Amino acid sequence: MKRSSTVPSRRDGQTLSQKPGNQNEARGINYESPAAKFGFGILGAVLLLGLWQFAAIRGTFGNGLPTVSATLIELFALFGNPEFWTDTFTTIWLAVLGMVIAVVAGVMLGLLIGTIDWVRYATLAVTEFFKPIPPIVVLPLCVMIWGPTNTMALALVLLGTVLSTTIQVIAGVNDTDPVALSTARSYGMGRVERLLRVTLPSASPYIGTSVRIGAPAALIIVVVAGLLGGAPGLGSAIYRSQSAGDFPQTYALVLVLGVLGLVAQNLSSMIERRVLHWHPAFREDVK
Amino acid sequence: MNSTIPTTTQPKAGSTPVARLEVQGLAKTYGHGPKSVEVIKDLTFSIHAGEVVCIVGPSGVGKTTLLKCLAGLQPSSGGTMKIDGHQVSGPPAEMALVFQDYSRSLMPWLTVEKNLLLPLRHLHLPAAEVRTRIEEALNEVGLSHAAKRYPWQLSGGMQQRVAIARALAYRPEILIMDEPFASVDAQTRFDLEDLCLKIRDELGMTILLVTHDIDEAVYLSDRIVAIGNKPAQVLEVLPVDLPQPRNQITSRALPEFSGLRTKVLSLIRQSES
Numbered sequence: 391m392k393r394s395s396t397v398p399s400r401r402d403g404q405t406l407s408q409k410p411g412n413q414n415e416a417r418g419i420n421y422e423s424p425a426a427k428f429g430f431g432i433l434g435a436v437l438l439l440g441l442w443q444f445a446a447i448r449g450t451f452g453n454g455l456p457t458v459s460a461t462l463i464e465l466f467a468l469f470g471n472p473e474f475w476t477d478t479f480t481t482i483w484l485a486v487l488g489m490v491i492a493v494v495a496g497v498m499l500g501l502l503i504g505t506i507d508w509v510r511y512a513t514l515a516v517t518e519f520f521k522p523i524p525p526i527v528v529l530p531l532c533v534m535i536w537g538p539t540n541t542m543a544l545a546l547v548l549l550g551t552v553l554s555t556t557i558q559v560i561a562g563v564n565d566t567d568p569v570a571l572s573t574a575r576s577y578g579m580g581r582v583e584r585l586l587r588v589t590l591p592s593a594s595p596y597i598g599t600s601v602r603i604g605a606p607a608a609l610i611i612v613v614v615a616g617l618l619g620g621a622p623g624l625g626s627a628i629y630r631s632q633s634a635g636d637f638p639q640t641y642a643l644v645l646v647l648g649v650l651g652l653v654a655q656n657l658s659s660m661i662e663r664r665v666l667h668w669h670p671a672f673r674e675d676v677k
Numbered sequence: 678m679n680s681t682i683p684t685t686t687q688p689k690a691g692s693t694p695v696a697r698l699e700v701q702g703l704a705k706t707y708g709h710g711p712k713s714v715e716v717i718k719d720l721t722f723s724i725h726a727g728e729v730v731c732i733v734g735p736s737g738v739g740k741t742t743l744l745k746c747l748a749g750l751q752p753s754s755g756g757t758m759k760i761d762g763h764q765v766s767g768p769p770a771e772m773a774l775v776f777q778d779y780s781r782s783l784m785p786w787l788t789v790e791k792n793l794l795l796p797l798r799h800l801h802l803p804a805a806e807v808r809t810r811i812e813e814a815l816n817e818v819g820l821s822h823a824a825k826r827y828p829w830q831l832s833g834g835m836q837q838r839v840a841i842a843r844a845l846a847y848r849p850e851i852l853i854m855d856e857p858f859a860s861v862d863a864q865t866r867f868d869l870e871d872l873c874l875k876i877r878d879e880l881g882m883t884i885l886l887v888t889h890d891i892d893e894a895v896y897l898s899d900r901i902v903a904i905g906n907k908p909a910q911v912l913e914v915l916p917v918d919l920p921q922p923r924n925q926i927t928s929r930a931l932p933e934f935s936g937l938r939t940k941v942l943s944l945i946r947q948s949e950s
Contacts, residue, residue, distance in 0.1 A: 569781035576748045576774035577796030577847060587795060591786045668786045668827055 456638040465642035474627070478646065481616070481623035484540060485608040485654070488547030492555050492608070493601060499552070500559020500593070501585060510560075517553060525550035525611050529619050538620030543612050546619070550611045551604045558600035562593025595669050598662040605658040606651050613647060696723040697761065697883045698747075698851055704755035705742055716742045718908035720756070724851075724900075729877055729884045731894035734904040735945055740887045743909065744855050747885070748774045760851070773849035777856040779836040783828040789815070789839050790824040793846045814846035817879075818872060834865030838872070845876060852876075854886045858893065867925050870897055874923055891945075895937045896923060903941055905948025912944050 536542035616625020749768035
């Protein structure tokens with residue numbers, strides 16, 4: 391899990407693909423058009439599936455790699471299985487709930503730590519200590535306390551996301567423009583009002599970044615909690631199919647996870663773009 | 678702090694001037710002991726109701742520190758500041774501040790009208806009055822059409838007009854501006870200067886402006902407070918007797934105009950050497 395405190399730079403994706411833009415225009419392909427994006431995206435996926443199928447038929451990885459067709463058949467079989475849907479929804483629910491709690495807790499902690507000096511100094515050593523500890527290390531401890539339960543998975547998600555969200559919010563609070571704060575003060579706005587109406591919106595790009603990084607991370611942690619800790623959800627489903635030697639089902643479940651990750655990533659980016667439409671990184675019209 | 682809802686009509690400076698803002702022996706020293714830096718030594722001046730007063734000094738003289746002290750954003754090390762005879766500590770309710778850096782004082786996540794609304798919320802005014810104040814203020818600065826836009830969609834001059842409109846909607850009795858026209862182009866600067874004089878005439882506001890531009894100070898002021906030297910102290914308070922209303926072309930062409938400019942400039946030059 392990355393805990394960088396960076397705010398999205400200005401349209402990072404676009405500047406990359408626009409650099410060779412002139413050459414591409416000369417060849418008549420506009421890589422920015424939705425059709426081209428979709429088409430080339432499909433091309434990449436198909437190439438990968440082809441490679442997979444080829445390796446599976448050749449038997450490069452022995453039993454460990456089933457064919458694409460066997461996996462897809464198993465995937466469609468899963469769609470008819472109510473247990474699969476329960477697992478999927480449990481995983482999504484735990485990840486979303488964890489993320490929501492992490493953001494609320496992170497914002498409250500971040501505002502507290504970021505604005506009150508003694509709290510900042512009191513928590514500095516503690517946060518620095520916990521920062522490099524990945525949640526997976528704490529997993530055995532959580533299993534010991536809560537057993538293979540939803541609570542355990544949720545606790546693990548929080549351990550993995552609250553701190554990074556808090557650190558982002560602190561960075562956002564520190565980045566609040568002193569001129570904006572002075573303006574608010576000179577107009578007689580109170581401490582709490584300044585915090586909610588100036589500091590919090592100023593920090594919102596940082597909160598957006600933490601959600602964008604945290605949402606896929608939360609999903610991964612829930613799956614790990616299931617896979618290694620036996621918590622309900624897709625993780626333990628993968629574990630069960632794997633230990634039963636049902637590799638096509640294992641791969642089908644991994645595919646589902648991949649899609650969920652993609653959705654989580656895109657959804658959080660979309661919400662970020664909506665909410666932060668005023669931020670220089672997302673502004674639509676440039677003067 | 679006295680009444681929070683200021684009245685908009687003040688008697689114009691004229692036959693019986695009243696000291697609205699009185700600064701007596703204001704001093705500011707940063708730090709303690711041998712490492713301390715004395716930024717402001719002794720500032721004493723007063724501003725009458727409805728007056729436009731400019732504080733002029735060379736750059737780096739501590740004008741911004743002075744302003745922060747006046748606006749109650751920073752405690753002073755000595756001296757007193759009184760509004761209508763009442764001593765002020767914290768940011769006075771009857772005062773509004775316009776910063777030089779409009780791009781940083783306007784909130785980019787709020788539309789123009791929401792930026793105007795921001796400081797009004799805690800006054801708990803009736804909704805209808807809030808609406809009227811915002812509409813009138815935007816109308817005053819000629820930005821009614823931009824109410825729903827975001828500050829960053831506007832030009833620099835327009836953004837500074839939004840910042841001024843925000844101050845107007847707050848209906849302060851005293852408007853303090855920190856080099857408000859320093860980062861806009863020359864033409865916009867003239868327009869904003871005239872806007873400044875217009876709101877004084879129409880709303881009877883008392884305006885204190887800090888600038889390093891001597892021409893601007895002469896053009897706008899009823900009186901000029903020339904400050905100089907490190908640490909800052911008042912060199913002289915000069916009355917500006919140019920006829921009202923001022924005009925960008927004719928007022929600036931008057932011999933009195935260049936006379937005053939020369940006087941202020943030589944005062945400041947002398948203090949520097």
